[in-house]
Amino acid sequence: MKAIQDMMAVNHCYGCGPANKQGLQLKSYSREEDGELISTYARFTPAHYHNAGPLHFLNGGIQATLLDCHGICTALSDAYYREGRAVGTGEAIWYATGQMDVSYKRPVEIDKEVLLEAQVESYTEKKTVVNCQLLSEGEVCATARVTAVKVPNSWFEERT
Template sequence: MTQEIAIQDQIQGNHCFGCGPDNDQGLRIKSYWSGQNQTRCEFTPSPFHNAGPAKYLNGGIIATVIDCHTICTAIADSYVQAGRDVGTGEKIWYATGKLDIKYLAPAMIDKPLILEASIVGRGPKKTVLHCSLTSDGRLCAKAEVVAVRVPGDW
């Protein structure tokens, strides 16, 4: 399963700081299907996304991109499971029920981040995902995320 248009660009009315194409001040990450039940995102931080040492990425930004990449994956998957194109028909939304991140190494501020998410479980009300974040070829963080389905008008 692959696509040319980012998942986020298919979700109408998304103003999220991390992934919303409708937020001019946000990070605007872009996620794409990379295989069955898997998505990939490449994000290049800006210099002002730094931690205390200016050469490393802030941990909150790491959490945000992991959160947004996995939640958008859950949203897109739910559309696929319903037999619909992402963003069509009644809105499908998910919110974060659990975000468990293990920080393993500092992520470089001047290198692209590669995020890879895998769906490891799904049900009618929640999706469980695993996500890895690498920087400069090094695994910097891994996470387990529980995405919880919320009403379309939330």
């Protein structure tokens, strides 16, 4: 199965863009049931330099970036599914974060893989609200409510 990010053209995002080799390289995947998108998931293994002040915990900004990117990719995937086409086919669909509310529940140990899960809460033509959670060892460590706003393709044109 191909990651959502790998089906998008020219994605330079720090958190999830395949075109950004210095980024986190998050890979999100869709879960389908009866041909419908029901949720998304991603796994991420932190590196030692993703630490917070204490060396053994994952930085909160990195957690927020993972939740943000996973939420946006969930909205994007959902938009393609609603149009009846595979991610990356036809005219591109893009979203940007309009708002994100993050709640940190517990520290994330730096040497443990994290799991991200997300589901679409609601959508309109121009905006999708996604609920995400970041888990470590089966425990919810952070949650986010991401409001993804549809943006024009011109945002992604190369500029010189």
